[in-house]
Amino acid sequence: MIDLLVAGGGPAGLATAIHAALAGLRAVVVEPRAAPVDKACGEGLMPGGVAALRAMGVTLQGHPLAGIDYIGPTARVRADFAHTRGLGVRRTALHAALAERAADLGVPVIAAKLDDLRQDEHGVEAAGLRARWLVAADGLHSPIRARLRLGLPDRRPSRYGLRRHFHVAPWSDHVEVHWSAAGEAYVTPVSDDLVGVAILSTRRMSYDDHLAAFPTLLPKLTGEPATAVRGAGPLRQRVRARVAGRVLLVGDAAGYTDALTGEGLCLAVRCAQALVGCLVEDRAGDYEHAWRRLSRTHRLLTGALLEAARRQSTARLVVPAAARLPWLFTAVVRALA
Secondary structure (H helix, E strand, O other): OOHHHOOOOOOOHHHHHHHHHHHOEEEEEEEOEEEEEEEEOOOOOOOHHHHHHOOOOOOOOOEOOOOOEEEEOEEEEEEOOOOEEEEEEHHHHHHHHHHHHHHHHHOOOEOOOOOEEEEEOOOEEOOOOOEEEEEEEOOOOOHHHHHOOEEOOOOOOOEEEEEEOOOOOOOOOOEEEEEEEEEEEEEEEEEOOEEEEEEEEEOOOOOOHHOOOOOOOOOHOOOOOOOOOOOOOOOOOEOOOEEEEOEEEEEHHHHHHOOOOOOOHHHHHHHHHHHHHHHHHHOOHHHHHHHHHHHHHHHHHHHHHHHHHHOOOHOOOOOHHHHOOHHHHHHHHHHHO
């Protein structure tokens, strides 16, 4: 019997399958799309995410990142990572590297949709296969999570993300976060001649209209757009539990606060490792506690920043406040990194 059936062949699903294979479990990934798959995301990996991926044997190529730079209309503050660097990596390159590592470990990837799901006390049946456990790594709007009724309503204003790349040489080795009353723009260098610009906002406007809210950023985007605009959202996803019988949720499917602090991939990889560890020890129920422990810093700090960002009166104060307390800003960046 298969030990682990993974629904979703994105980074979270592949990371789960890789950790399972490294632990001696037999994992099978079900994913209808061929790798690599592009997605709207900031593409900046924190140092912890880079280290976690390399520990799995994943080979990464990208642009080194030295830290985070917050930029507002009247103030600016920069923090460097403590000892190691992050990495700006195209989403497609990251996905391809994970898929290559999974293939090297002999993890099968079945091109199919997981439309059926049945479970009993001994295992799960889906996509014509039977496994001891099923991991739902099927994304922000997880169909499996919805089928199991694990989602919770969220009455706060919805946030959305848009991303596009530009043919221009990076002008900084930091991820720049430009703040305005309309939202935030994240500038991430991903190669020597390409930068990605992701925008997060509650406002439903075109990408170009959003860019107009960042007059200090626009003059730097002198190159032609390199990719089409991709979108994602609503970003915040509340989940009442990460374990339902023999089904476990990981990655965005397990719940998502916001992309504001940029450590989603690192968190997904670490939670995937914890999930596999719980299954190896036959203590699946412990995964809920492990997820909450691993995500606590992210949820608290991202939640606090998100609360400030959603009100214009406080959003304009974020960068000036950080600039007045640079030591605190550096401590927060390093805690998240």
